[in-house]
Amino acid sequence: MADIIGFTAAVISSLAMSPQVIKIYRTKQTHDLSLGAFAVLGTGLLLWLVYGLLIHSAPVMLGNAVGFSLTLYIIVMKIMHG
DSSP states (O other), X not given: OHHHHHHHHHHHHHHHHHHHHHHHXXXXXXXXXXXXXXXXXXXXXXXXXXXXXXXXXXXXXXXXXXXXXXXXXXXXXXXXXX
């Protein structure tokens, strides 16, 4: 039961970033986004991913790997397109 809740949370949390990623992909516009905020978010997600690896928790690893990947995309696009 705990894994079901964990995987559900991972999917919902990952999907929350998707509209922003899709908008950036389509428009290449990032000037209104804070690089600092996404850098801090990315750092936090990376640390959660490492934590998930250390405790061998698939929901924690999955959710944070996807979230970190999406955040990293936003950071790269922000650097490239300002």
